Amino acid sequence: MxxxxxxxxxxxxxxxxxxxxxxxxxxxxxxxxxxxxxxxxxxxxxxxxxxxxxxxxxxxxxxxxxxxxxxxxxxxxxxxxxxxxxxxxxxxxxxxxxxxxxxxxPAHTDALHAAFGRGYSSLLTLSAIIVPQTVHLLPPRSAAYFRTTREAYYGKTLEEVSPPGSARRAELWAGVDKAFATYATWLAAGGVEQRFFLGEDIGYADVTIASILMWMRVVFGEESKEWKDVTTWDGGRWARHAEVFGKFxxxxxxxxxxx
Amino acid sequence: MxxxxxxxxxxxxxxxxxxxxxxxxxxxxxxxxxxxxxxxxxxxxxxxxxxxxxxxxxxxxxxxxxxxxxxxxxxxxxxxxxxxxxxxxxxxxxxxxxxxxxxxxPAHTDALHAAFGRGYSSLLTLSAIIVPQTVHLLPPRSAAYFRTTREAYYGKTLEEVSPPGSARRAELWAGVDKAFATYATWLAAGGVEQRFFLGEDIGYADVTIASILMWMRVVFGEESKEWKDVTTWDGGRWARHAEVFGKFxxxxxxxxxxx
Structure with a gap:
């Protein structure tokens, strides 16, 4: 190369x-x-x-x-x-x-990794919370495009999707908590708590989770209630996961x- | 042993x-x-x-x-x-x-297999079609129990859930077709079409798919329109999958x- x-x-x-x-x-x-x-x-x-x-x-x-x-x-x-x-x-x-x-x-995990991609995303109720806040991070041209396309998708203004303090938002956030709790059970499916999806080596499933964590850390901010919640879930395992990926x-x- | x-x-x-x-x-x-x-x-x-x-x-x-x-x-x-x-x-x-x-x-696939379990089931729109027909296979005491519990779950009689010929049933069946098409894409995620989820060796993900196929074959019957559909999907790969499991x-x- x-x-x-x-x-x-x-x-x-x-x-x-x-x-x-x-x-x-x-x-x-x-x-x-x-x-x-x-x-x-x-x-x-x-x-x-x-x-x-x-x-x-x-x-x-x-x-x-x-x-x-x-x-x-x-x-x-x-x-x-x-x-x-x-x-x-x-x-x-x-x-x-x-x-x-x-x-x-790794060899022989292509199909299972593809299934993982569907499995993790089918549980995650994060988008309707984080998308309305993501718009504020974008430069003007991207923000305008993002707002137009996402508001067409949701059929309402971004501010109406999951307003802070709303029951809807609390329900979605409880869903995110539950999704990560489920990921934690997957990582213990073999009877011992694995560090990564493939055991001791970082794989693409771990990269995927780390990327979701990064989205939350950047959009909500490290001082936010949301990020503080995330770092306490499942005995702090997601805070440790984010920390491992700090090297990368x-x-x-x-x-x-x-x- | x-x-x-x-x-x-x-x-x-x-x-x-x-x-x-x-x-x-x-x-x-x-x-x-x-x-x-x-x-x-x-x-x-x-x-x-x-x-x-x-x-x-x-x-x-x-x-x-x-x-x-x-x-x-x-x-x-x-x-x-x-x-x-x-x-x-x-x-x-x-x-x-x-x-x-x-x-x-196999080692290092516990967590991915767990994620597979969620991934495949989150796509499958089969239950509302097959559950109402499953009741007819059961012996009387089981059939009565099954009917009571499932009708409570659906909030309607089993006969009302997805009547043969209804648009609802057609939509659900199209969803089953689409789910299996997605499983086929997972099996080709590495760029080549794999025979099984782990490559050449049967794994628990393949057993899971075979069990769903068996449910359809037994409840719908081999002469049914549904089973004939299944055997044509994705170039006949699910018919071949069921055939492999015929040994077991x-x-x-x-x-x-x-x-």
Whole structure:
């Protein structure tokens, strides 16, 4: 490997000190855990589709109206001339292409990791709490795009989705607590409490959880009631999980995308 | 190992030729794949709680009113004097206690297997279709118990839940199709289509899917429109999956429980 990988991330108002997106954090953690050289290019929300098309990656999903859905993270690896979107595809590409680095989806865990992705997200009632606050972290163009698309999705203003102090918000937050409690039971399913999903080695499932924790820490803030709750759940295991990933949370200055 | 394990299963009107419960099938497949000697004891629904308490296994969940919830499968292993309920706990006990048999939850896959259990079930919209038909397979005492408890859960008669020909039923069945299509994508997540969740070796995730397929085959019948649909989904891969497990579907005559 001679040239750094280009890693496309979504900026916050305070980039690079605050990278916030749980989806792009999955890839950033993967790159950092593997110790692969990379350079961040910050792409504002309204530019994501054009950027993905420009680098030649594929859409990651299909919109309800049948049009392609483009999303970050994406990478361009100049060493292999590969453009790729979707964090789950990217981690497998990195495992395969750089076999001397820490493998995050070990042999025979591909399908179970894919099932994990559905399992953890099906329980997590976080979005309706955190999305309305995430908008305040974004630079103006991205904030406007984010607000328009998310308000169309929810069918109400972001401020109406789960207002602080509302019963709805309390119910959703109890759901997040319960989801993490369930993750803790998964980690003890073998009869002993495992440190990571694969035992003693960090894997992609752990990266996924760490990315959700990072989203909460950045959006709610370390002094928030929410983050304090998180750090007490399940005997402090999520605080320890975040701490382990503290070694892998470096964010480079990077540069703004040219579209 | 000198004495057969006692395996507690729920009878159908036609036991032993038709064992039907997807939960107990998980354990029966495990026992059959491992080739462990066992003997079935058939327990009617109204007797399950008393049976579990009699053998000294723990409840598997808590009812909404706070009372313990007892369920099958359960086993009693006279060789170790161990009574155990819950298929996920049983497979791990069998793996641990009989290490010379085929391991179904390999090392470092406990937590991912637990996440799989949530992931696959969160997608599956089968219950509201198949539960109303399952009642017709049960012997009278079990059928009455099953009807009362399930009608309380759905808040309507079983006949009203998803009547044949209804839009609701078509929508649910499309959901089952889509769920299996997603399982197929999980099995291809590594870039190649895997035969089983762990690659070439049968694991507990495959047993779980096989048990759902068995439930459909037994309740709908092999000549049904539903089973014919299933066998065509995803290029016939679920028909092949069921065929592989055909080697492991022996059901012994067993005996009725004495409560």
């Amino acid at each position: 001679t040239e750094p990988i280009i890693f496309y991330d979504i900026p916050s108002k305070d980039s690079p000190s605050k990278a916030w997106s749980p989806n792009t954090w999955k890839t950033r953690f993967c790159l950092n855990v593997k110790g692969l050289p990379y350079k961040t290019v910050w792409v504002e929300y309204p530019d994501i589709a054009a950027l993905i098309q420009k680098i030649g990656a594929l859409p990651t999903d299909v919109n309800d109206d049948g049009t392609p859905y483009y999303s970050l993270p994406a990478i361009y690896d100049p060493n292999t001339r590969t453009a790729l979107a979707d964090s789950a595809a990217i981690v497998r590409y990195l495992d395969r292409t750089y076999p001397a680095t820490h493998r995050l989806v 949370e470096a964010v480079d200055v990077g540069e703004a995308a040219e579209i | 000198t004495e057969p394990i006692i395996f507690y299963d729920i009878p159908s009107k036609d036991s032993p030729s038709k064992a039907w419960s997807p939960n107990t099938w998980k354990t029966r497949f495990c026992l059959n794949v491992k080739g462990l000697p066992y003997k079935t004891v058939w327990v009617e629904y109204p007797d399950i709680a008393a049976l579990i308490q009699k053998i000294g296994a723990l409840p598997t969940d808590v009812n909404d009113d706070g009372t313990p919830y007892y369920s099958l499968p359960a086993i009693y292993d006279p060789n170790t004097r161990t009574a155990l309920a819950d298929s996920a706990a049983i497979v791990r006990y069998l793996d641990r206690t009989y290490p010379a048999t085929h391991r179904l939850v 579907e022996a059901v012994d005559v067993g005996e009725a429980a004495e409560i």
